[in-house]
Amino acid sequence: MRHPVANSSLAYEQVGGWGVKGIVAELHAARDRWRAAQQRSLEFAVREFPSREALKEIAESLCGALFPMRLGPPDLHQEGEDYYVGHTLDTALNALFQQVELELGYNRRLQCEEKNDVETQAAEIVKAFAQQLPALRGLLDADVEAAYQGDPAARSVDEVLLCYPGILAVIHYRLAHALYTLGVPLVARIIAEIAHSATGIDIHPGARIGPGFFIDHGTGVVIGETTIIGRNVRLYQAVTLGAKRFTQDESGALEKGAPRHPILEDEVVVYAGATILGRITIGRGSSIGGNVWLTRSVPTGSHVSQASLQHEPGGAGRIRQ
Template sequence: MSSPSWGPNWNLDGIVSGLRAARVDWRGPHGRLRETSAGREFPSQDSLRQIVAQLRGALFPMRLGPIELREESEDFYVGHTLGDALDSLLRQTYLELRHLGRQEPRSYDETMAHAVQIVRQFGAELPALRRALDLDVTAAYQGDPAARSVDEVLLCYPGVTAMIHHRLANVLYRLGAPMLARIVAEIAHAETGIDIHPGATIGKSFFIDHGTGVVIGETAIIGDRVRLYQMVTLGAKRFPPGQNGELKKGLPRHPIIEDDVVIYAGATILGRVVIGKGSTIGGNVWLTRDVAPGSNVTQASLVSDLPGCGLEGS
C-alpha cells in the first residue's frame, strides 16, 4: 500500500536540530562534551537484561534454563551460556570503568585489564552465590505454608527472583561496578516491585514473602534467617548535607537487622537503628530507635514501651 499523497510533514529537521541543541546545552556544563567517535559512553540496560537472563539459566539450568535442556547436556549448556554472559559482561564493565575514570583517563589496555579482573572474580563467586540462593529458596519454602515445592518457589516467587538479582548485583557492587549493579537491581525492581539497593548486605536464608513494595536501602545490614513481608521499608531517617548543600553519600544510614527477625507487612524502620536478634516487628509499625533482642513490637507497645518512637519523624 502506497503512502498518502499528502505526506504528513513532521518537521524532522527542526526536531532533530532542537534535540541536538538540548544535548549540547546539558553536556557542556556537566563536562560531557566529547568527540563523536568516542562511541557509547554508558552500559546498556538491554545487554544487562540479557546477561542476567543467561546467568539465571546457568545458575539453575534445569529450572530456569531452556525448556529443551536435558541433564546429560547440562554442563555444556552452563559452560556455553556462562562464556557468552561473561564476555558480554566484560564489555559492559569496560564501559562503566571508562566512564568512572573519565576525570583521569587510563589507557584502553589498563581499563580492559581492570575489567577482566572484575569479571573473572565475579565468575569465580558464582558457585558460592548458587549455594547462598539455595538457602534463600529453602527458607522461602519452609516459611510459606502455601508453597508446595522448592521448584514452585524458584519459578514463581518474586522474593526469590529479587534475591537472585540482588546477590548478583551485590557481587558487582563489591567488585567496583556500581552502575552495572544498580541496573541489575532495577531490572528486578521493575519485574517484582521489590527495591533492594545492591549495596545492602543480606545474610543467609533470607525470605521476602509476597514482596510488593519492599524497600531495602544501600547501607542496610540484614542477618541470617530474617523474614520480611510486603510493604516493609528499611530506609534512612535523614540525609545530612555536605558543605555545599549536596547530600553526603555513603554514610551508614539504614537499619541493622540481626538474626532471626521477622518484620510484618507495612512496617517502616528508619535510620541506623538495631533490631535485636529474634525480635518480631508487627504490621504497620513505625520505628526510629533500637529494639532489644527478643522483643515483640506492635503499634500498641510503641506507646507504652517505647515512648515517642511511634510519632518521631512522622
C-alpha cells in the first residue's frame, strides 16, 4: 500500500501543481485594483492597522489583571496577585500602546496630517485608559452580582464570571467602550468583535450602558452604537436594540453617528426575541415580552406583550401599566 504522503505527492504531480504562481499574480492584480480604487499610494506599503491577534492577547491579559484568581493563570496563588497584576498590566499596556499608535498614525495619513505627535497622543490615551481600570472593575463587579441575583441557576458569582457568555461580552464591552470614548474606535471595535465572535453577543463599543447589566443566555443579542441603557437592566437571548431607519445626507450617503437606537431606562427587562427599533424610550421599570416588535416609546412601568400589541389597529396595542 502506498503511503498517504506518497499518494498526495503523486496527485500533486499528476495535476501539474496547484498553479500557485498564477494565483499569486492574480491576487496581486486584485490588490492593485482595490488600492487604486481606494486611492492608496505606496506609502501604505507597510501594515499599519491594529492587529486582531495582538488585541485578543491584550484583552485576555486585561481580563486576567481585572480578575486574577478567576481569569488569571491556573497556578496563581493569592500572595502573588499583585506581582502578577503589575507584570501583566505592564506588558498589556505596552502592547496596547503599539496598537493605539497604529490607529492614530493610520488616521493621520488618511487625513494627510502630520503625525509628529502620534506617539505622545497614544501614550496619553493608554495612560488614561489604565487609570480607568479600577473603576471598570467596580462596574464589572456590579454586572457579575446582577447576573448572580438575576439567574436562579447561578450557584455563585464565580460560576457567573467563569461560565456566562454575557459576562465575557460585557467585560470586553466595558474595556472597548473606555477606548472608544478616548478616541480609538477601531481598536475598540476589534476588542468588542472578539467577544462577539466568541459569544454571539454583538455590543457596539459606542453604546452607553449603566452598572448592573445582565445578558442571560445571550446568543443573538445586538446592541447598536447609540443605544443608552440605564442601571440594572436585563436582556435575554436574541434581543435586538437596533435602528428603525438610517438618515442620509444630500448626496445619499448614510449619516454616521446620529442617534438612532433605543434608550432603556433603569430596571427594564427585555425578554427573548424582542426587537426594539429607533430612537425610542422604554420607561423605567418596564418589561418587554418575548418576540415583541416595538417601534414607539412606552411610559414608566409598562408591560408590553405580543397579545397587548395585537388588540389595536396598526399594532399600537394596549400597554398595561
